Amino acid sequence: MVDSPSSPDVSFRQQRLLESTRLIPWEFDLREQRFTYIGPQIEPLLGYPVEAWYEPGFWPRHIHPDDQSWVPDFCLQAAHDGQDHEFEYRMLDSQGRCIWLRDLVNVVSDASGPVILQGYLLDITEEKRAQDVMEALARASSVLDTEDFLHNCVRDLARAYDARYAFIGLLKPGQAEVMTLAVWAGDRLANNFEYDLEGTPCKDVLDLKKELIPRDASRLYPSDTLLADMGVESYFGAPLIASSGKMLGLVSVMDTRPMELTRWTAPMLGVFATRISVELERKFATERLxxxxxxxxxxxxxxxxxxxxxxxxxxxxxxxxxxxxxxxxxxxxxxxxxxxxxxxxxxxxxxxxxxxxxxxxxxxxxxxxxxTRTTMHTESLLLDTLAQEVAEELLNRHQGPAPELHIATRATVLADPGLLRIALTNLLENALKYSRDRELPRIELNTDEHADERVFCVSDNGIGFDMARADKLFQPFQRLDNARGYPGSGVGLATVARVIHRHGGRIWADATPGEGARFYFTLGEPDDAWIP
The missing domain is CATH 1.10.287 (Helix Hairpins)
Known part of the structure; x- marks a missing residue:
């Protein structure tokens, strides 16, 4: 015979089924201001007997001190307004530990108004701890210094696992010893130390790639005197592995009491281990650089x-x-x-x-x-002003027909005025020299924009040159065949090239024999825009 839905046996089975889940059912009488029912799961969670919950005032007395100022008032006000509600808060268990709860509340009313609250409690401590760990890791990652980052990690790991000890260890050459990079002990940072791996849970971490020992760690590793001296009862460890697969070291947390294994224990430690590994790789790469x-x-x-x-x-x-x-x-x-x-x-x-x-x-x-050796002192200057000064100096000692000189640029550049003067002197002097046999020498300095790059050009109508030999132009002591009859050492254009390169620019040339030459150069990023 199958029980009907209203059968007492069905109701009993439904209650047993509900009490076997993570949801903890409860009922609260608003007139008596006390719980009239709470699921038995509450006892192993907080450590208080179920009967204690039925005493008036029990619930608000065991709310976390930081939440006592708002939780009871919030709940009672929502009940008075007849609003179902959901909120999260903390309670202290019988050992004084913080337990996070999510409370889902339904308001039951009669003709006189709200009389009973019914709902479910859900333990969210693990989720909150994982959230805190991720936030701690994000804060630790915000520091620029590796040492500070590692110190933050061991501190936050110890707090996240409610553990007395946490450390980050680096494998020494030979793979038989570990040197710690950061140690947390009790409530402060401690001195770093070195130890042999043989007979320690750390060796198993590196061999087995993980190690979670919630209790009896010292008994399982009797030859590890360090564990015994520290009174370690529980040990969680994870390896630090480089992106190449190379083993770098390990991170571990230890406590003098048993530590609880939850579904977040290994993932949280793994996330920290991965981030620490990345930071160590960055540190090693920086040191190599x-x-x-x-x-x-x-x-x-x-x-x-x-x-x-x-x-x-x-x-x-x-x-x-x-x-x-x-x-x-x-x-x-x-x-x-x-x-x-x-x-x-x-x-x-x-x-x-x-x-x-x-x-x-x-x-x-x-x-x-x-x-090549002189120190650069850059400043903002007008190129046309500097070019005009250079041209006047050259023309004062020039022998031959007076050239037609046209300086068509009003660009502002960021440059070393002494070095740029040398470059312009060589370019304009070459233009004067190689156009001296023209009836009307013509020399120009102008500016143009090419693909978001400002290009300057010194041109003349002199003897020009064969572009097939242009690759030798900017090499020291290299002179083109048609320049043999003109004075010079072949160093001028090499000097210009070094000046331009020191300013982060480029230089190149274009010419036609008998029709003149054009020398183009850039000076990297200009100091400001064109002057209208």
Whole structure:
């Protein structure tokens, strides 16, 4: 015979079924201000006997002190208004531990108004703890310093698991020892230490990839004297694994009491372990980058020292014999001029001119070296003003037809004025030099925009050059064939290129033999926009 829905046996079975779930049913009499029923699941959750809940005033007395000021009033006001409601709050269990509850409340009324509250309690402590852990991890991740991050992690882990100890350990070379990076003990950070892995739960973490021991940890690992000395009863650990799969170390929490295993225990520890692993990888990568930078800086310093030595050698060791050659050639010319034939006089002149030429090459070489080593001091300046000053200086000593000079730029640039003056001097001087044989030399400096890049151009109507040889233009001491009849050392354009590159810019050229040349350059990001 099947029981009807109204059968007492059916009602009993339904009650037993309800009491076997995580939902804890309850009933509260508003007139008597006490519970008249609560499910038996409440006793193992909070540790108080069910009968204690039926005493008036029991419930508000055991609400967490931080929630006592609002929870009873909120609930009674909602009941008075006849509104079903749901809220979350904390209670203290019989051991003084905080338990989070979600309360779902229905208001039952009669003709006189609300008389009974009925509802369900749900333990949400694990969810709240997981939420707190994730928030703690987010806060820990906001710090920039790795050491501070690791300190925050062990502190927050100990609090999240209500554990006395937490530490992060790094495997030492050889994989037999661990060196801690951060340790939490009691209520504060503790000193780091090193220990052997053999016979410890940490070794099992690294071998088995996880270890959750809710109780009897010291008994399970009798050879681990550190556990015994610390009085450890429970141990949770997770490995720190790099993205490459390499084992980095481990993170663990320990307590002198048994720790509860919940569905959040392993996932929360795993999330922390993953984030710590990422941070350690970032730290190691940063350290490697710093080491490479230091080595690079050392190489640069060495090359700078070598360059200084070379510059000193060029400046002193090469100039001394040149002075001797010039001096003796001049002495021969002055003392024996009447005794030398025309051919001998010509030889002496060539010796003197060669020494002068060599001295000019040394000057150009030193200038090129100085450009590489000099410290830049950038400022905002008008390019046309600087170019006009340079042009006037060049025209004052120019021999030949007066050129038609047109400076068509009013751009503001961020540059080192001394270095940029050198670049403009070389470009404009070349334009004057290679257009001197024109009946009307024409030189221009203008500006244009190309693909969001500001490009400057110095152009002339001089002899031009063959673009097939253009790759040699900006190399030191390289001169094109059609430039042989013009003075110069072949260092000017190399100097310009170094100045432009030091400003983060580019330089290139375009030309047609017999029709002139155009030299284009950029200066990286301009300081401000065009001036109208």
């Amino acid at each position: 710093q080491e490479l930078n230091q080595r690079l800086e050392e190489r640069v310093r060495q090359r700078t020292d070598d360059l200084e030595a070379f510059t000193y050698s060029v400046s002193h060791d090469l100039r001394a014999p040149l002075r001797s050659i010039k001096g003796f050639a001049l002495a021969l010319h002055e003392d024996l001029a009447g005794q030398l034939n025309d051919q001998a006089q010509d030889y002496l002149g060539r010796i003197h001119q060669g020494a002068v030429r060599m001295n000019e090459l040394i000057d150009d070489l030193l200038e090129l070296s100085r450009l």
